[in-house]
Amino acid sequence: MKTKGTKKNKVNIVTLGCSKNLVDSENIFTQLKGNGYNVSHESKKDDASIVIVNTCGFIDNAKQESIDTILRYADAKDAGLVDKVYVTGCLSHRYKDELAVEIPTVDAWFGTNELPRLLKTLKADYKQELVGERLLTTPAHYAYLKIAEGCDRPCSFCAIPLMRGGHVSRTIDDLVIEAKSLARRGTKELILIAQDLTYYGLDIYKKRNLSELLNHLSDVEGIEWIRLQYAYPSGFPMDVLDVMRERSNICKYLDMPLQSGSTELLKLMRRGITREKTEDLIKTIRDKVPGIALRTTLIAGHPGETEEIFEETLEFVERTRFDRLGVFTYSHEEQTFSHTMPDDIPAEVKQQRADDIMAVQQDISWSLNQAKIGNTYKVLFDRKEGGYFIGRTEFDSPEVDNEVLLPASQFVRQGDFANVKITNAEEFDLYGELV
Secondary structure, eight states: OTHHHTTTTTEEEEEOOHHHHHHHHHHHHHEEEEEEEEEEESSSSOSSSSEEEEOOOHHHHHHHHHHHHHHHHHHHHHHSSSSSSEEEEHHHHHHHHHHHHOOOOSSSSTTTTTTHHEEEEEEETGGGGGOOOOOOOOOEEEEEEEESSSSSOTTOOOHHHHHOOSOOOOOOHHHHHHHHHHHHHOOEEEEEESOOOGGGGTTSSOOOOOHHHHHHHHTTTOOEEEOOOOOOOOOOOOOHHHHHHHHHEEEEEEEOOOBBHHHHHHHTTTOOOOOOHHHHHHHHHHHHHOOOOOEEEESSSSSTTOOOHHHHHHHHHHHHHOSSSEEOOOOOOOSSGGGGGGOOOOHHHHHHHHHHHHHHHHHHHHHHHHHHTOEEEEEEEEEEEEEEEEEEEETTTTSSOEEEEETSSOOOOTTTTEEEEEEEOOSSEEEEEOO
């Protein structure tokens, strides 16, 4: 190919799945840049000689998307558009032996903890001095901060421990160093992520230590928002709520996947909590942090979910009135405990149940948003799209939550905060004007 010379040492990293995968890709990006590679993230052009696909293996739809993406670049290699295709991430970790047989065009497969081996394959050195200095693929004003890897929870439906291993916390010192580095480069919002935030510290500090971490991170100059995602309800450390209430730069926002509103199903799911204890926890959270926005995730169609159990979850959603909510249909994952149960709920029934939950949530979201009309909120602006600047309040995480739309005639810059008065509202969007 005529472009072969210009493509030499050019790498395109393609990321699939969650924000934890995105952080992994950013670390690959940083190490390769440090080794002199020309690296892009999710380039729209086939102009790289090497493609690294960072896969997701969480549920069936995510696995299929990962396989389709691998096949796309395998075909590109066969067509002479790409020299090398490497695959890493969760799907590769879990199924690399089978995939290597099915897709022999891929040059090498790597697990979730094999960054040094991936770099060695690319004749690059793992540079310890670059740890914590990662280059961002998100807009500079917000960044995901992964505080731990892996999970020790026994949830019956979840294959994450098979792909990510047991829980390993990062030290407070390392996380503060990384937060300071990000702040120096313009990051204003840290989004704390892990498979389980609430387990943080148990392995290295012998206690749940999320509150101490939050205190240290909230002292980092330049960080105006700190957001918590993926907090497990069982064993939730209540002292976190005191820190959230006392520290102004910790968002009144909590993402706590609950999976079901039925005690019977929660027992089958091995969640270690009942509906009653969940409701008590939610009440305590709302009492201790007034005005907090709660996001949750539910599973529709898990084995054993009868119509009666589903109705119980639906009533739980109606009663609790979550600010944000998402639903997955159940995916029958090999080597999990749930896989020993018959996956006998038809796909169309799973989808209908998910749709029914979201219909209830849409009404709740519309009602909660209508109540915001006339109020003024501090908004962080992420981008310009069409005729609007688009941002978020402290009650909204990027990609998954509500957005605030400001007419482009009222100028703001990406990455700036501004006070916005809400003038109109829909189910998942707020419209406003600068104050």
